[in-house]
Amino acid sequence: MPEHNNETKEMAQFLIREIDRLVTKPVRLMEVCGTHTVAIFRAGIRQLLPPQVDLVSGPGCPVCVTPDEYIDKAVAYARCEDVILTTFGDMLRVPGSTSSLGEVKATGADIRVVYSPLESLTIAAQNPHKKIIFLAVGFETTAPTAAATVLATKKQNLTNLFLLSSHKIVPPALKVLLADPAVNIDGFLLPGHVCAITGERPFDFLPETYHMPAVVAGFEPLEILRTIYRLARQIHDDQPTIENEYKRIVKPDGNPAARQILSEVYEPTDAVWRGIGMIPDSGLRMKEQYSAFDAQVVLPMVTKTIAKKTACRCGEVLRGIIKPTACQLFGKACVPEHPIGACMVSVEGSCAAWYKYGSGR
Numbered sequence: 001m002p003e004h005n006n007e008t009k010e011m012a013q014f015l016i017r018e019i020d021r022l023v024t025k026p027v028r029l030m031e032v033c034g035t036h037t038v039a040i041f042r043a044g045i046r047q048l049l050p051p052q053v054d055l056v057s058g059p060g061c062p063v064c065v066t067p068d069e070y071i072d073k074a075v076a077y078a079r080c081e082d083v084i085l086t087t088f089g090d091m092l093r094v095p096g097s098t099s100s101l102g103e104v105k106a107t108g109a110d111i112r113v114v115y116s117p118l119e120s121l122t123i124a125a126q127n128p129h130k131k132i133i134f135l136a137v138g139f140e141t142t143a144p145t146a147a148a149t150v151l152a153t154k155k156q157n158l159t160n161l162f163l164l165s166s167h168k169i170v171p172p173a174l175k176v177l178l179a180d181p182a183v184n185i186d187g188f189l190l191p192g193h194v195c196a197i198t199g200e201r202p203f204d205f206l207p208e209t210y211h212m213p214a215v216v217a218g219f220e221p222l223e224i225l226r227t228i229y230r231l232a233r234q235i236h237d238d239q240p241t242i243e244n245e246y247k248r249i250v251k252p253d254g255n256p257a258a259r260q261i262l263s264e265v266y267e268p269t270d271a272v273w274r275g276i277g278m279i280p281d282s283g284l285r286m287k288e289q290y291s292a293f294d295a296q297v298v299l300p301m302v303t304k305t306i307a308k309k310t311a312c313r314c315g316e317v318l319r320g321i322i323k324p325t326a327c328q329l330f331g332k333a334c335v336p337e338h339p340i341g342a343c344m345v346s347v348e349g350s351c352a353a354w355y356k357y358g359s360g361r
């Protein structure tokens with residue numbers, strides 16, 4: 001751990017000793033969230049853990065799970081002269097089946113990077129003769145802001161701002177992982193930011209249906225170590241439950257106000273996750289009463305996605321079946337400057353994190 005005082009160091013050493021004592025056989029724990037993957041690397045936690053505890057990354061990087069079909073559609077919109085595309089920066093480098101948004105931007109398409117979807121309101125007001133399309137990707141964490149953007153667009157009587165929605169919901173993806181015989185997980189570090197919105201209850205199925213330990217994790221090194229300690233204790237005692245190691249942010253019922261905005265605008269729908277496939281009820285689509293702001297309804301775009309043959313193993317990486325270093329392209333043909341798969345694009349992508357911080361173990 002890079003920065004610590006004596007008390008923190010002693011606590012970390014105590015937790016590591018306890019984890020070693022409690023875990024008597026090899027276990028694989030999945031950090032669902034890409035932010036955790038990066039935080040674990042930064043703190044050097046993999047190297048601190050006893051060898052019988054293996055950490056694997058999960059599907060919690062929104063850019064990584066955005067499928068080719070969505071990128072192809074965004075590229076097609078960006079090529080329209082009367083369209084301004086607004087997006088988070090990470091999306092520019094995600095490869096579609098024929099092109100990335102960054103490549104289209106380089107040819108003159110008007111694609112603007114924003115830090116919040118709400119910035120699209122100003123761009124829409126300043127460009128009344130253009131159609132502004134915001135690429136709405138992300139999990140429960142970012143979806144409420146997208147929903148708030150829709151409500152603000154309506155309130156401001158803007159008729160030229162639309163969302164291309166590909167929001168996703170985490171719990172259904174975990175159910176699919178647990179039903180996959182190739183996936184071998186003994187416990188989950190649950191995504192703190194997602195749980196800040198949803199609360200703990202949507203993850204109750206983990207212990208109740210799958211006898212699976214789960215702990216809501218914070219992002220500080222000691223919070224992560226305490227999360228792993230709690231998981232180790234649950235495994236040792238064979239008493240899986242949901243615990244919360246991020247109580248300073250995550251309340252049991254999450255953020256009801258954000259969820260209310262979300263459910264006002266969105267409803268669940270089936271969604272395709274890159275590398276995993278279609279997952280029932282794992283996405284969000286705009287309700288009919290807000291279809292005037294849905295790019296796919298108002299400005300329908302038909303695209304043909306060309307299936308690519310590549311040795312990219314993102315699908316296995318996202319399901320925690322392999323580590324990025326097991327991919328033969330890792331660090332050779334596939335590097336952050338030239339990503340072959342989406343897991344190497346985002347800073348929170350597993351492959352990018354393993355490349356940047358070293359393979360660890």
Ligand code: SF4
Nearest residue numbers: 313314327334341351
């Ligand atoms: Fe795909 Fe690159 Fe990761 Fe291999 S290293 S799985 S090619 S993103």
